[in-house]
Amino acid sequence: MTETNKKGKKLGLTTKTFIALIAGAIVGVIMHYCVPSGYIKDTILVNGVFYVVGNGFLRLMQMLVVPLVFCSLVCGSAAIGDTQTLGKVGVKTICFYFVTTALAVGVALAFANVINPGLGLNMEAVVAAENTAVSTDVSFVDTLLNIIPKNPIQGLAEGNMLQIILFALIIGIILAKLGEKTSTVLNFFTQFNDIMMEMTMMVMALAPYGVFCLIAKTFSGIGFDAFIPLLKYMLGVLGALAIQCFGVYMIMLVLFTRLSPVKFIKKFFPVMAFAFSTATSNATIPLSIDTLAEKMGVSRxxxxxxxxxxATINMDGTAIMQGVAVVFAAQAFGIELGVAEYITVIATAALASIGTAGVPGVGLITLSMVFNSVGLPLEGITLIMGIDRILDMTRTAVNITGDAVCTTIVAHQNGELNREIFETE
Incomplete structure (x- = not known):
């Protein structure tokens, strides 16, 4: 009984990270307004302990990006390759997921540019100028050509994410095509992917310490000026998620099936609530299949x-968070993003959705990949990390809703949707 009570009272990683965010902000604000500049504050604390621990955590996150995304993409695209056996169903499903993800990023970028979440937050006082340098001289044509790696090993070493994504997709598709001939290689990538996921969990366990130091260092330099943009960032993500879930998805449902969006949401809401509470797409798979079959008449x-x-490749909610975060960070650091950069963000976020595992928190890892693709400083991630849990829960609900809408549309087009069951109250 005692052990159970102790376990019940034990704080989870999310709670610890959120507490670290609040504590770091408080400590930073106190240091900004109440502690005079001097050796102890500036050298030992701000540029010493806070800098080393915070940036050490950032480096651990960066360490994960290339191997985690590469292995996840190989495994994900290998699974996609199996869809050839389902012919048109597979093609329609994959096209739907990629289109909605690209639309999701577009919605996020447009909405974020309307509310301007990063304006008024001057991060140049916190981060050295060399970290914010971005080259905007590359043309759109060269950007497209640079997706194809001249040397994939060099692309992996340099962390060129678009090249890594393309190379991983090709390997995964070939592994699926060759089947049993390459089962040993596929098993290697699958097992190495499991290793990287475990390593990700180990690194994320250090998040409270990293977040505290990074936020404390940030707020010690800018004080209360960071609060309003942070709230605007949250509203930006939630607003874009609402547009995607209740706008884009429902319009597509009506256009392709003529079904009632109100009934769809009403019947699927329990699954959305479950996804919200668990923040994991994978956990909702059985419940989604049962709900679609019993309440909406979708063939199993x-x-x-x-x-x-x-659950593997359709991460529209994560893509939306990444889109808003890009605008937030670019505005906060005073970096101008052109059309080529926005197209790069859309392509990177859409393709990276394949490599985003359906478990809590991994979206922050792939967010660093999106930041790298357009040269944004990773310090921007630390501002949003502590409040990401509530956003993670919301975007998971959006992710699984997109899966269900796609499934309903594909079932309707293939004559495997029982409309009588759907219309039953």
């Missing part, structure tokens, strides 16, 4: 394929 033959696939 379709949903048993599209729902697990969606």
């Amino acid at each position: 033959r379709i949903s048993s394929f599209t729902i697990p696939l969606g």
